[in-house]
Amino acid sequence: xxxKAAKQTKNPRVPMPEQEPRIRARNFLEVPTGYTAKxxxxxxxxxxxxxxxGCVDGCPVSVDIPGFIDLMAQGDMTGAIRNLWGKNALPAVxxxxxxxxxxxxxxxxxxxxxxxxxxxxxxxxxxxxxxxxGTGELPPKQxxxxxxxxxxxxxxxxxxxxxxLIVKGHDVTIYEAFHKPGGVLIYGIPEFRLPKEIVxxxxxxxxxxxxxxxxxxxxxxxxxxxxxxxxGYDAIYIGVGAGLPRFMNIExxxxxxxxSANEYLTRANLMKAYKFPDVDTPIPMGKNVxxxxxxxxxxxxxxxxxxxxAESVKIVYRRSREEMPARKAEIHHAEEEGIEMFLLxxxxxxxxxxxxxxxxxxCLRMELGEPDDSGRRRxxxxxxxxxxxxxxxxxxxxxxxxxxxxxxxxxxxxxNRWGYxxxxxxxxxxxxxxxxxxxDIVTGAATVILAMGAGxxxxxxxxxxxxxxx
Amino acid sequence: xxxxxxxxxxxxxxxxxxEIEAPLIARKAKPGQFVILKAGEDGERIxxxxxxxxxxxxxxxxxxxxxxxxxxxxxxxxxxxxxxxVIGPLGKPTHLEKVGKVxxxxxxxxxxxxxxxxxxxxxxxxxxxxxxxARTKDLLILEDQMRxxxxxxxxxxxxxxxxxxxxxxxVMKEVLDEGGVKQVVAIGPVPxxxxxxxxxxxxxxxxxxxxxxxxxxxxxxxxxxxxxxxxETKFACVDxxxxxxxxxxxxxxxxxxxxxxxxEKKCHEDYCTIRDAR
Ligand SMILES: Cc1cc2nc3c(=O)[nH]c(=O)nc-3n(C[C@H](O)[C@H](O)[C@H](O)COP(=O)(O)OP(=O)(O)OC[C@H]3O[C@@H](n4cnc5c(N)ncnc54)[C@H](O)[C@@H]3O)c2cc1C
Ligand SMILES: Cc1cc2nc3c(=O)[nH]c(=O)nc-3n(C[C@H](O)[C@H](O)[C@H](O)COP(=O)(O)OP(=O)(O)OC[C@H]3O[C@@H](n4cnc5c(N)ncnc54)[C@H](O)[C@@H]3O)c2cc1C
Ligand code: SF4
Ligand code: SF4
Ligand code: FES
Numbered sequence: 001x002x003x004k005a006a007k008q009t010k011n012p013r014v015p016m017p018e019q020e021p022r023i024r025a026r027n028f029l030e031v032p033t034g035y036t037a038k039x040x041x042x043x044x045x046x047x048x049x050x051x052x053x054g055c056v057d058g059c060p061v062s063v064d065i066p067g068f069i070d071l072m073a074q075g076d077m078t079g080a081i082r083n084l085w086g087k088n089a090l091p092a093v094x095x096x097x098x099x100x101x102x103x104x105x106x107x108x109x110x111x112x113x114x115x116x117x118x119x120x121x122x123x124x125x126x127x128x129x130x131x132x133x134g135t136g137e138l139p140p141k142q143x144x145x146x147x148x149x150x151x152x153x154x155x156x157x158x159x160x161x162x163x164x165l166i167v168k169g170h171d172v173t174i175y176e177a178f179h180k181p182g183g184v185l186i187y188g189i190p191e192f193r194l195p196k197e198i199v200x201x202x203x204x205x206x207x208x209x210x211x212x213x214x215x216x217x218x219x220x221x222x223x224x225x226x227x228x229x230x231x232g233y234d235a236i237y238i239g240v241g242a243g244l245p246r247f248m249n250i251e252x253x254x255x256x257x258x259x260s261a262n263e264y265l266t267r268a269n270l271m272k273a274y275k276f277p278d279v280d281t282p283i284p285m286g287k288n289v290x291x292x293x294x295x296x297x298x299x300x301x302x303x304x305x306x307x308x309x310a311e312s313v314k315i316v317y318r319r320s321r322e323e324m325p326a327r328k329a330e331i332h333h334a335e336e337e338g339i340e341m342f343l344l345x346x347x348x349x350x351x352x353x354x355x356x357x358x359x360x361x362x363c364l365r366m367e368l369g370e371p372d373d374s375g376r377r378r379x380x381x382x383x384x385x386x387x388x389x390x391x392x393x394x395x396x397x398x399x400x401x402x403x404x405x406x407x408x409x410x411x412x413x414x415x416n417r418w419g420y421x422x423x424x425x426x427x428x429x430x431x432x433x434x435x436x437x438x439x440d441i442v443t444g445a446a447t448v449i450l451a452m453g454a455g456x457x458x459x460x461x462x463x464x465x466x467x468x469x470x
Numbered sequence: 471x472x473x474x475x476x477x478x479x480x481x482x483x484x485x486x487x488x489e490i491e492a493p494l495i496a497r498k499a500k501p502g503q504f505v506i507l508k509a510g511e512d513g514e515r516i517x518x519x520x521x522x523x524x525x526x527x528x529x530x531x532x533x534x535x536x537x538x539x540x541x542x543x544x545x546x547x548x549x550x551x552x553x554x555x556v557i558g559p560l561g562k563p564t565h566l567e568k569v570g571k572v573x574x575x576x577x578x579x580x581x582x583x584x585x586x587x588x589x590x591x592x593x594x595x596x597x598x599x600x601x602x603x604a605r606t607k608d609l610l611i612l613e614d615q616m617r618x619x620x621x622x623x624x625x626x627x628x629x630x631x632x633x634x635x636x637x638x639x640x641v642m643k644e645v646l647d648e649g650g651v652k653q654v655v656a657i658g659p660v661p662x663x664x665x666x667x668x669x670x671x672x673x674x675x676x677x678x679x680x681x682x683x684x685x686x687x688x689x690x691x692x693x694x695x696x697x698x699x700x701x702e703t704k705f706a707c708v709d710x711x712x713x714x715x716x717x718x719x720x721x722x723x724x725x726x727x728x729x730x731x732x733x734e735k736k737c738h739e740d741y742c743t744i745r746d747a748r
Contacts, residue, residue: 221558253703262692266686280513281515282737403691
């Protein structure tokens with residue numbers, strides 16, 4: 001065992017091939033192009049098949065990582081994908097977007113001395129293989145229970161609930177406010193990181209299982225929760241995400257050329273504005289672009305701006321590199337593509353011309369002081385360090401909040417003091433009978449896999465309710 | 471698909487009416503609310519106010535001015551065609567209350583938006599004076615409907631071809647001077663709403679305006695529709711579209727409406743060139 005471990009640690013992790021930075025920075029095709037069969041075999045062979053696998057502890061939904069990798073290594077791709085599906089309904093998505101370095105891969109034993117197994121890449125390979133060569137066979141469904149479930153929101157958590165409950169024999173309808181299902185996977189995360197085709201196929205899979213998808217249905221406006229119950233639904237799941245953009249609240253914020261990341265990415269992804277004028281929705285083409293924030297959303301916005309032809313794109317972030325919340329891989333990709341990092345920098349006001357258009361912003365340099373509540377060292381302004389950055393487009397990606405559209409129409413459901421839905425951590429139950437909630441609308445902006453995990457817990461609890469009672 | 475069951479042209483084909491099958495929306499809509507429509511797969515999401523709804527028939531009616539590419543595409547839809555997507559009802563309904571004498575002022579296609587609000591104001595028991603205007607007689611829309619929706623209809627044209635020769639604000643001042651006006655509702659081009667609000671502020675008459683910033687989702691998710699009201703940023707799609715006219719920063723709204731002007735002009739011209747060539 002020790003000998004085997006020593007040998008495998010020496011085998012370097014197989015990198016996934018990627019488009020050249022200079023080329024990909026101007027197109028919308030996916031950046032990492034995927035493993036070949038040989039690469040996948042080599043990488044799978046690096047796994048030590050630990051008896052007490054740390055990686056599984058690191059995964060929020062406890063994917064049986066050594067299990068699926070072992071099946072892959074034996075060439076049983078069907079077995080591997082079945083194994084993955086047991087815990088994770090969207091492996092093609094998670095393999096691409098999970099922050100593996102702080103989850104599964106962050107706990108892989110091989111990471112202690114060298115590089116961890118590329119669990120995300122293997123997961124992606126399995127799911128892509130299934131999409132390309134799989135039989136597309138549907139999982140067996142349990143006999144119809146006659147119970148009806150409404151799922152509000154078609155993001156990863158809503159899709160998980162719908163998939164779980166339809167195979168348990170319930171009748172499921174998804175209500176989605178936008179004209180296309182998929183949530184952030186469709187309107188937020190760009191094509192070059194998550195091809196929309198993958199999301200469309202996942203939704204199609206659910207539809208083939210019998211899930212109905214009603215788009216253009218803004219629950220709280222088009223129909224209320226109580227009206228859904230009156231129509232005959234027995235249980236409702238709310239997975240409406242954290243769709244409220246946060247701004248900086250500094251001078252000049254309403255100048256033309258300042259957009260929330262939500263707006264910018266929705267125009268680019270959902271409305272396909274990068275094809276304007278072949279499609280009808282425009283998007284501002286910045287020459288000098290500044291993106292505020294350093295999470296995944298900020299990286300996606302910055303890299304989109306670069307692809308739309310910007311001459312310069314800068315990330316402005318008030319903390320230091322260690323605190324940047326984005327996936328490491330995306331920060332690396334962004335830098336390779338020529339995006340500049342202005343760290344320890346805080347904007348204080350926007351500057352505009354007399355047409356009300358953005359021309360620049362004033363910033364202060366920061367230094368790290370004492371740790372704050374979150375344990376991170378608080379950035380403090382350096383006196384007299386003001387300087388100006390020229391820019392004609394600024395994308396604000398400093399976080400999001402709870403959208404009150406649905407919750408304000410549902411006064412008998414308890415919210416926490418930030419406006420997120422108060423739901424039981426163990427099972428997703430809200431304080432309103434027959435209503436569950438999960439994903440970003442409960443936790444605040446988090447991750448795809450956490451939203452899916454919450455969906456699974458809620459689906460189990462909903463199933464109990466529908467078969468046993470509240 | 472949301473099928474068009476009736477189509478009319480007004481104001482020499484520059485203003486179009488569509489009655490559309492949308493039963494869920496028709497059932498819920500209240501005066502002052504709007505929908506977002508998208509014609510086809512690659513279409514833009516366009517906000518338009520519901521000028522009328524018929525819950526029994528399950529239809530909603532929109533009236534829009536053809537100003538750019540998307541509204542030009544809408545114009546080319548015939549009865550039996552439809553919109554791929556219609557989302558609504560969106561926005562807050564008009565706050566309706568019996569206050570006494572009310573003036574409803576409309577300009578351009580603002581008249582279409584004003585129509586259901588005027589009727590509702592009358593229905594709750596107010597005495598409604600309605601003033602509508604357009605550049606010239608042929609562009610004046612919904613005259614008969616507005617007469618039916620109010621107690622007293624006054625007409626204006628900028629060129630004097632019909633009714634009072636001049637702006638709606640001049641007629642409004644006369645009515646205000648008669649006294650007793652408790653509320654003004656003004657809907658139309660931004661400069662008109664601004665002018666109305668400036669005058670009514672002097673008279674200290676509460677004034678409601680309906681704002682039309684550029685929108686994407688219409689659910690408070692993107693912040694593209696933000697407007698400054700009383701120094702605070704509001705999202706017109708969820709906090710509005712109606713606001714206190716005395717508090718609105720109209721100049722900012724005007725600048726923000728021009729955000730995509732150059733792009734849209736170009737793409738509208740291209741669309742018309744291609745269409746005319748067919
Ligand atoms: C740009 C961006 C990049 C990201 N990158 C990553 C990443 O790399 N890795 C990662 O793990 N996470 C990432 N995230 C976070 C992740 O996408 C979210 O945590 C996750 O999508 C939350 O899922 P959800 O199902 O709770 O909600 P969402 O995905 O937000 O879906 C909610 C859905 O509900 C709909 N809805 C809202 N209100 C209503 C209503 N009233 N009626 C009907 N429907 C409604 C919305 O239109 C939406 O489609 C990213 C997020 C963004 C915005
Ligand atoms: C809540 C709301 C309700 C509305 N109700 C009506 C209605 O009942 N009838 C009607 O005719 N119009 C209404 N509008 C305006 C309508 O949405 C715009 O005219 C339409 O979006 C223009 O689209 P386009 O592609 O044809 O023109 P574009 O090519 O997008 O624009 C052409 C011109 O219109 C301006 N413009 C762009 N977007 C808007 C906008 N959202 N509002 C105003 N001007 C804009 C541009 O600056 C440009 O000058 C409403 C707008 C809002 C926000
Ligand atoms: S779901 Fe995400 S965290 Fe879990 S194993 Fe897969 S990539 Fe890792
Ligand atoms: S910790 Fe690493 S080596 Fe061990 S089972 Fe998990 S992936 Fe394999
Ligand atoms: S249109 Fe997006 S927030 Fe109002």
